[in-house]
Amino acid sequence: MSCEKIFLIAGEASGDQHAADLVRNLKLLNQDLRVYAVGGEGLKRAGARIIVRSSELSVVGAVEVLHHIRPILKAYRRVVNWLESERPSLLILVDFPEFNLLIAKKAKALGIPVFYFISPQIWAWRQGRVRKIKRLVDRMAVILPFEKDFYRNYGIDVEFVGHPLLDSVKPRMSREEFFNKFSIPGSARLVCLLPGSRSGEIRRHLNLFLKTAGKISRQHPDCSFCLPLAPGLSGDIERFINKGVRDFTKSSKLEVYLVRDSAHDAMAASDLVIAASGTVTLEAAILRVPMIVTYRLAPLTYFAGRLLVRVKWVSLVNLIAGRQVVPEILQDKAIPENLCDQALRLLEDHEARTAMIRQLDEIVGLLGKPGAAHRAASLVQSMLMQTHADKA
Secondary structure (H helix, E strand, O other): OOOOEEEEEEOOHHHHHHHHHHHHHHHHHOOOOEEEEEEOHHHHHOOOEEEEEHHHOOOOOHHHHHHOHHHHHHHHHHHHHHHHHHOOOEEEEEOOHHHHHHHHHHHHHOOOOEEEEOOOOOOOEOOOHHHHHHHHOOEEEEOOOOHHHHHHOOOOOEEEOOOOHHHHOOOOOOHHHHHHHOOOOOOOEEEEEEOOOOHHHHHHHHHHHHHHHHHHHHHOOOEEEEEEEOOOOOHHHHHHHHHHHHHHHHHHOOOEEEEEOOHHHHHHHOOEEEEEOOOHHHHHHHOOOOEEEEEOOOHHHHHHHHHHEOOOOOOHHHHHHOOOOOOEEEHHHOOHHHHHHHHHHHHHOHHHHHHHHHHHHHHHHOOOOOOHHHHHHHHHHHHHHHHHHHHO
């Protein structure tokens, strides 16, 4: 299988990280494997050749997609042209269902096997897509404990491999070292602000999070605030963040420490995380840091979502627990006053903090064992070997 080619699509920052781990494990099994991808810096560092940058595709919601339709269509055409000309041995999809299932349909028509690593959250909404997945996807590796039964009930070939965050969420420095590196006052309580990884999320949440920080600070002047920069941000969105933080600091006299390449250290060093709902909530859970989860969507997207969503909670932490462990403050209720009230409760109430940390520990125990990317890579390798056996 020398110089075998596969194509991988990871359309978002979190998916890029998991896909990069998968590629590194695949290359341990097959050193001659050539990986081409839609992805970001993580995949590039892992040795994949980037055909389309994931930053061109990372949007959320129907309204937002309409505003970005031209780059999405351009990326679709580039990927399809590549598949038609190169005919890889396998297509690997990572989450990102709207784009990925379109590509899967084309791959199926070309006779290219399809492996899905990290399930789209169709169990939450638009469950009808599961029939499309059964038709287009040959095998799945899922990372949430309840997903295996969901897909197996539809007759899909699926394995639970554990959650890849168990391997990657590891602080590299102590709280004291983190405070020293970013010149944060050593006696301060620290609140970590995580407004999202996509440009639309950041534009919707940044001002909300900064205003919340201002309100918390008025009640607790000893609090400091940090804001980790998500990997793979475009230059435009980094400038948006820098300007927003700079203007806020100028008007409020409250410094918010921007943190690059140390998000897990920032969370681990913090007394509280305020996060836009997403994978980052599981990262905070693995680090056992109390958190508040919030989210805002474009009004039309939110209205449509309320008609379609079939789950009671939006955060992965609460979904895995099957109950509310962390507070969720959503859409019209996502205002600085409400976020501040919950933040003060978790900063001041020792029993509430301890209870949440204990429940987070239970949730992490449900995520499986480390080694998810290795187990997924073994499934990919077995698919490649089966493909060659079928052609022989």
